[in-house]
Amino acid sequence: MADNRRTKGFPTFRKKESLLAWLFSTPAIVLLIVFLIIPFVWAIYLSFTNQRLIPNLNIPTEIVGFRNYIRLFEDEAFLRGLLNNFYFVAVVVPIQTLLALGLAILINQELKGMNIFRTIYFGPVVTAMTVVAIVWTFLYNPGEGLINAFLNAISLGNLGPYDWLLDTKLVFPAIMFLSIWQGVGFQMIIYLAGLQEIPSSLYEAAQVDGANKWQQFTNITIPQLRNTTIFVLLSTTILAFKLFDQVKVMTNGGPQNASMTTMVHVVEMGWGQLKVGYASAISIIFFLIVLGVSVIQQSIMKEKGSES
Amino acid sequence: MKKDKLFIIISLFVVLSTILVACGTPAPAEAPAVEEPEAPAVEEPVAAEPVTVDVWFHSGKGEEREVLDAQVTAFNKMQDDIFVNAILLPEGSYNDQVNAGALAGDLPCLLDFDGPFLYNYAWAGYLRPIDDLVPADVKADFLPSIISQGTYGGKLYSLGTFDSGLSIWANKSYLEAAGVRIPTSIDDAWTMDEFMAAMDALMELDEVEYAIDFKLNYGAGEWNSYGFGSIIQSFGGDLIDRSDYLSAEGSLNGPEAVEAMEWFQSLFEDGYAIASPAGDDDFYGSKIAALSWVGHWMYGPHTDAVDGLGEDVVLLPMPILGDKAVTGMGSWNWGLTSTCADPEAAYAFLDYLVGTDEILHMTNANGAVPARKSAIAKSDLFGEGGLLNVFVQQLEGGVALERPVTPAYPVITSAFDTAFLNIVAGADVQTELDKAVATIDQDIADNDGYPLPE
Numbered sequence: 206m207a208d209n210r211r212t213k214g215f216p217t218f219r220k221k222e223s224l225l226a227w228l229f230s231t232p233a234i235v236l237l238i239v240f241l242i243i244p245f246v247w248a249i250y251l252s253f254t255n256q257r258l259i260p261n262l263n264i265p266t267e268i269v270g271f272r273n274y275i276r277l278f279e280d281e282a283f284l285r286g287l288l289n290n291f292y293f294v295a296v297v298v299p300i301q302t303l304l305a306l307g308l309a310i311l312i313n314q315e316l317k318g319m320n321i322f323r324t325i326y327f328g329p330v331v332t333a334m335t336v337v338a339i340v341w342t343f344l345y346n347p348g349e350g351l352i353n354a355f356l357n358a359i360s361l362g363n364l365g366p367y368d369w370l371l372d373t374k375l376v377f378p379a380i381m382f383l384s385i386w387q388g389v390g391f392q393m394i395i396y397l398a399g400l401q402e403i404p405s406s407l408y409e410a411a412q413v414d415g416a417n418k419w420q421q422f423t424n425i426t427i428p429q430l431r432n433t434t435i436f437v438l439l440s441t442t443i444l445a446f447k448l449f450d451q452v453k454v455m456t457n458g459g460p461q462n463a464s465m466t467t468m469v470h471v472v473e474m475g476w477g478q479l480k481v482g483y484a485s486a487i488s489i490i491f492f493l494i495v496l497g498v499s500v501i502q503q504s505i506m507k508e509k510g511s512e513s
Numbered sequence: 514m515k516k517d518k519l520f521i522i523i524s525l526f527v528v529l530s531t532i533l534v535a536c537g538t539p540a541p542a543e544a545p546a547v548e549e550p551e552a553p554a555v556e557e558p559v560a561a562e563p564v565t566v567d568v569w570f571h572s573g574k575g576e577e578r579e580v581l582d583a584q585v586t587a588f589n590k591m592q593d594d595i596f597v598n599a600i601l602l603p604e605g606s607y608n609d610q611v612n613a614g615a616l617a618g619d620l621p622c623l624l625d626f627d628g629p630f631l632y633n634y635a636w637a638g639y640l641r642p643i644d645d646l647v648p649a650d651v652k653a654d655f656l657p658s659i660i661s662q663g664t665y666g667g668k669l670y671s672l673g674t675f676d677s678g679l680s681i682w683a684n685k686s687y688l689e690a691a692g693v694r695i696p697t698s699i700d701d702a703w704t705m706d707e708f709m710a711a712m713d714a715l716m717e718l719d720e721v722e723y724a725i726d727f728k729l730n731y732g733a734g735e736w737n738s739y740g741f742g743s744i745i746q747s748f749g750g751d752l753i754d755r756s757d758y759l760s761a762e763g764s765l766n767g768p769e770a771v772e773a774m775e776w777f778q779s780l781f782e783d784g785y786a787i788a789s790p791a792g793d794d795d796f797y798g799s800k801i802a803a804l805s806w807v808g809h810w811m812y813g814p815h816t817d818a819v820d821g822l823g824e825d826v827v828l829l830p831m832p833i834l835g836d837k838a839v840t841g842m843g844s845w846n847w848g849l850t851s852t853c854a855d856p857e858a859a860y861a862f863l864d865y866l867v868g869t870d871e872i873l874h875m876t877n878a879n880g881a882v883p884a885r886k887s888a889i890a891k892s893d894l895f896g897e898g899g900l901l902n903v904f905v906q907q908l909e910g911g912v913a914l915e916r917p918v919t920p921a922y923p924v925i926t927s928a929f930d931t932a933f934l935n936i937v938a939g940a941d942v943q944t945e946l947d948k949a950v951a952t953i954d955q956d957i958a959d960n961d962g963y964p965l966p967e
Contacts, residue, residue, distance in 0.1 A: 255959060259615045262638035263966055281948075283899035349791040371788050439577045457733035459931065476609055477927040478956065479633070 222362035252486035258479040266482075282458065283487060286465040287494070288332050289377060293384075293466070294445045294498075301385050302437055305392030312393070313400045323397075325368075330390040338454035341383045345369035345455075347413075370456055371462040379452055380464055387451075388444065393438045399433030400426070442502065446495050467491045518951060531754065537682045563596040564858045567621035569611070571845065572601035576878035588865050595858045617714075618625060618880035622853035623863060626671065627735070628662065628843035629916040630927075635665045636920035638966055641851045642668035643760040646860040653868070657840045658908045663914045668967040670864060673846035674872050675881035678809040678904025679913075681725070681765070681829045682796065682838060687803040691715045696830055697908045700750065715803040716758055724785040726795050726802040729937065737933045738926040739841045741777065746914055748773035748835030753953065759962050761953040765929070766946040773835065774933075774942045781937060788937050797821040804829075808841075811902055812880040816900075828903045831912060842913035845883060870949055881917050882908060920963045921956055928952040 252273055256266045277283055312323050344351045353366040369379040403426065411421050434485060449468040452458060458465035458473070467487065475484030551654045568585075572578045578601060585599045591662055600621070610628055619640060634640050646820055647669065652660065665669035688695055689712035696702050703711065705866055712724035716773050728736065742752050750770030753761045764770065780786045792798075796805035797815045800822075805811070815826045833841040848862050865871060872888040875881075876895075882904050883889050894901045907913045928949040935945045957963065 257637075257960075259610050259633055259637050259639070263637065264961075264964075276962075343791075346791050347789050349785070368789055373938070375871075389826070392784045431860075457934075459733070459934045461935045461940050473927065480956070 246484040248488055251482050255480075256482040256485070257283050258475060259482050261275070269482070272280065273483045274485065274490070277486060278488060282462050282465050282470050283467070285462040286458070286467040286470045288447065289464065289466050292377070293381060293500055294442055295446055296387055297381055297388075297445050298438065298441045300303045301389050301392060301441055302434070304385065304389050305437065306396050306434075308389065308393040309396035309400055310426075313397055327390040328394055329387045330394075332387070334387065334450035335454055337383065337387050338451040341451075342370065342455050371460055373461050376456055376464045379453065384445075384448070384451060388441070392441060395437055396430065396433060399430045403429045419466055438506075439499070441496070441503065442498065446491075446498075520861050522777075526784040556842070563594055564855050565596045565598055566623060566679060566745065566853075566855065566859045566862055568597055568599040568859075568862065569614075569621045569624035570599055570601050571604045571625060571627070573604045573845075574879060577875070580875050580878045584866060584871060585788060588862055595861055597862050618852075620850045620852065622855070622859040623849055623861055625845045627845055628739070629918065629922040631671050631846060631848055632665045632918055632922055633665070633920040634848065635668075635670045636963055636966060637689070639850055639852075640670050641849045641853065641856060642670055643672070643849055643860065644669045644858075644956065646849075646856065647672065651864075654887050656882070656884055656886065656889075656905075656908050658913050658915060659884045661918075662843045663846055663848075665918055671846040671848040672867050673844055673884050674866055675844055675876050675879065675884050676842055676908055676913075677739075677844040678840075678882050678902055678907065679743070679807070679842070680831050682805045682807065682811065682815055682909065683827050683829050684796070684803050684825045685825045687715055687721060688827070689719055690718055691803075695827060697903075699830045699838065699903065699910050699912055702794060702830040702838050705832065705834050708832040708834070712804070718803070720800060721803045722801040723787050723795075724802065725780070725804040725806055726790060727786055728793075728805070728807050729788055729789075730790045730793055733930055733934060735926060735930075736758065739843070739928045740808075742913060742916065742929060743831075743839040743841050744834060745770045745773045745835070747837060747839040748776075751917075752925050753917045753921070755917065758921070759916065759957060761925070761950045765953070766943065766950045769835070770946055771942050774936050774946065776834070778936050778939070778942060794820075797826070809880055809882060809901060812894075812901065828901060830903050838907075838912050840907055840913050842908060843915055843918070921953065921960070924956040925953050 234415065241337045253268055253270060254266050255269045255272075260266060308326055312319055312326065343349075345353075347353055347366040347368040350366075350369075352369070356364040357366065367375055369375050407425050407429070408421055411425060415422065447468060448466045449472070452464050452466050452469050453472070458469045468491075471484045471487050471491070474480050522698060570581055574705065581599065581601075586598050588595075588597055608627060611620070611626070611634075612626065615634065626634065629809065631640070652669070655672065658676055659673050659895055660669065662673065662676075663669050683695070685695075688711075691711070693711040693714055694703075715721050715724050728740070733736075738752070744750060745765070748769045750767050750773060751764040754764045782787050790802075794814070795802040797811075797817075798820060805815075813821075816822050816823060831838045847866065849859050849863075853859050866875075867884065869885060869888045869891065872883045872885055876883045876888070876892070880894075882895060882901070883892055886902070889895045889905055893899055895905050916922065919925070932945040932949040
C-alpha cells in the first residue's frame with residue numbers, strides 16, 4: 206500500500222482507489238488484529254508468567270521469567286511431540302503429494318462414470334476428521350478390526366493381529382496412514398485444477414514432434430505444474446504441523462508419547478493441566494519453528510524457480 | 514471440460530462451506546440479557562418482579578436433560594418469586610466451557626461440577642461455602658460420600674442429587690457354571706485369592722474369551738482415575754499423600770502403588786483382560802467377557818431383556834484386592850458462585866432439586882445412586898435387597914473413597930491417566946509412576962502448595 210507522500214502527485218482517482226482499498230480490507234484487518242495479532246502478542250506475555258486457566262482470585266499471576274522455556278527442554282512429551290511432527294511432515298508430505306498427483310492424472314481422463322471416482326476419492330476430505338478417526342479406531346481394532354482381518358487373509362494367517370493403537374512402534378505409522386487417506390483428496394483437486402490449466406496445444410505439439418507419453422509427462426506436465434506443486438507442498442506441510450484431531454481422538458498422544466504431537470501437548474497442558482503460561486511458551490517456540498521451516502522451504506523453492 | 518470445472522468448483526465450495534461451518538459454529542447461546550432486578554420491595558408484593566437465577570447444567574444423557582428441564586419448568590410454575598434461567602451446555606466440553614466462563618468472569622449463580630473438579634474453583638475463590646444455607650437435618654440425611662465430596666478446606670461447597678457406584682457386574686449363569694461363590698454384601702466380598710480363582714474358573718468356560726472387561730474402550734479421560742485409582746488405594750498407596758496434599762512422592766510411586774499397578778498390568782499380560790475391547794458390549798451383548806468393572810450407569814444396558822443380560826446379571830461388591838476393599842465414587846454436584854447476587858434464591862432452587870421426590874425423579878431416570886438416605890429408602894433398586902443395594906453399602910460402609918480433595922486434581926488425574934494408559938500398554942510401572950509424581954509435585958510446588966483461602 207503506497208503511503209500518502211507518494212500518492213500526492215497522482216490523479217485523484219488513485220487516491221480514491223487507495224481509500225477504497227483500505228475500506229474494503231478494513232473488515233479483514235480488524236478481524237486479523239482481534240483474532241490473530243492480539244492473541245499472539247498476549248501469548249508472548251503469558252509465556253513468561255505462571256498464568257493458570259482458572260486464575261485464583263486471591264493469588265495474582267506472577268512473572269516467572271524464562272522458567273517455562275527452560276522447562277521445555279526437559280519435557281519429554283514436548284520433545285517427542287516435536288520430533289513426531291517432523292517425522293510426520295517428512296513422511297506424509299512427499300507421499301501425499303505424489304499420491305495426489307497420481308490420482309489427479311487418473312481422474313483427469315475422459316471416461317464414463319469418472320465423476321463417481323472423483324467423488325469417492327474426495328469423500329474422506331469432506332468427512333469430519335473426528336468421524337474418520339472414530340471409524341478408523343474400529344478398523345484398527347485387534348479383535349474385530351477390518352485391517353487385521355485383511356492382513357490375516359492376504360498372508361494366509363501369518364500376519365497379525367496387531368494392536369495398532371497400543372503398540373509404540375505401530376501407532377504413529379497407523380495415524381500417518383489414515384491421515385494420508387483422509388487428506389489426499391484435497392491435494393488431488395488442486396492438482397486436477399492445475400492439470401486442466403495446461404493447454405492441450407502443448408501436448409498436440411509434442412505428439413507432432415514424436416514425444417511418447419512419458420516424455421510428455423516429464424517435459425510438459427511436471428514443469429507446467431510447478432506453481433501447483435509449490436502450493437501443495439507448502440499447504441500440506443503447514444497442515445501436517447497442525448496434526449491434532451485424529452491423535453486426540455484415537456490415542457491422546459500415547460502410548461508412552463509414541464503418537465504425541467505438539468498441538469496435542471499444548472491442549473493437554475493448557476486445558477487439561479490448566480497451565481496456560483506453559484502452554485503459551487510451547488506455542489511460541491512451535492510457531493518460531495514452523496515459521497523457520499516455511500521460510501527455508503520458500504527460499505529453496507524460489508531458488509529452484511530462478512534456475513529453470 | 515466444462516463438467517470438470519464445475520466439479521472442481523463444487524468440490525472447493527464444499528470444502529469452503531465445511532470450513533465456514535466449522536469456524537462459524539455459534540457460541541453457546543448467551544443468557545438472554547435479563548436485567549438484574551432490584552430486590553423485590555416488601556410493601557408491594559403484587560408488583561414484585563421475580564429474581565432471576567442463572568443456572569448452568571451439563572447436558573448429559575437424554576433422560577437427565579429431560580428431568581432437569583421438567584424440574585426447572587415445575588419450579589418456575591410453583592412459585593412467583595424466583596425465575597430459574599437454566600442453560601444446558603454439552604457434556605463433552607462442559608469443563609472447558611466452565612473454565613472459559615471463569616476466565617471471562619462470567620459464571621452463573623448456580624452450576625454443576627463433575628466430581629473433584631469442584632475444588633479448583635473453590636480454591637480459586639469462585640465458589641461460596643453453603644454451610645449457612647443447608648439445615649443440619651438435611652445435611653445429615655445425605656450420604657457421607659456426598660458430603661465429603663462437597664467439602665473442601667473444612668467448608669461445604671456443593672451438594673449432589675446423586676452419587677455414583679462402581680463395582681463388578683457379573684454374568685450369573687457363568688458364575689454358576691464355573692462354581693464360583695457369589696458374594697451379596699460388602700461383608701463377604703471376594704478376597705484377592707478368590708477373585709483370581711474365580712477368573713481362572715471363568716476362563717475355563719467355552720463361552721468366555723476373557724474374564725473381565727475394564728471398559729478401556731472409554732479411552733483417555735476421567736474414567737481411568739475414577740475407575741482404577743481405587744486399586745492403588747486398596748493396596749495401601751494413593752494418588753497423593755492426603756495428610757497435607759503437598760506431594761505424591763511415596764504415595765503414587767511407593768512399593769504399594771507399584772505392586773498394585775503391576776498386578777493390574779499382569780491381568781492384561783496373562784489374558785484375563787484385553788486392552789482394546791472391540792466395542793462396549795463384550796460383557797452384556799456378545800457375552801465373551803464374564804465380569805465387567807464399571808459403574809451404575811450401565812444398569813440399563815446390562816439388564817436390558819433383549820440386548821443385555823436381562824435377569825442374568827448380578828452386582829458384586831468390590832473385592833478386597835490389597836489390605837481392604839476400596840472403590841471410586843462421586844458424580845455431578847451443584848455449587849454456588851461467590852458472585853451470585855442472591856444466594857438464597859439460588860439455594861431455594863437447589864433445595865428443591867435435593868428434595869427426596871426430586872432426587873428420585875432424577876435417579877429413576879439416570880439409574881444413579883440417590884444422594885439422600887430418605888430417598889434410598891424409597892427406592893426398590895437401591896433399598897434393602899435391591900439389585901443395586903451393593904452400591905449403597907459401599908457408599909455408606911466406607912468402601913467408596915472420594916477422589917483427592919485438592920485443587921491440584923486436574924493435574925493429578927491428567928498425570929495418572931497418562932501413566933495408567935502406558936502401563937496398560939506394557940510400559941514399566943515404576944518409571945511411569947515416577948513420571949506422574951514428578952508432574953504432580955511440580956504443579957503443587959508451582960502453586961506454592963495451593964494454600965487454602967482464608
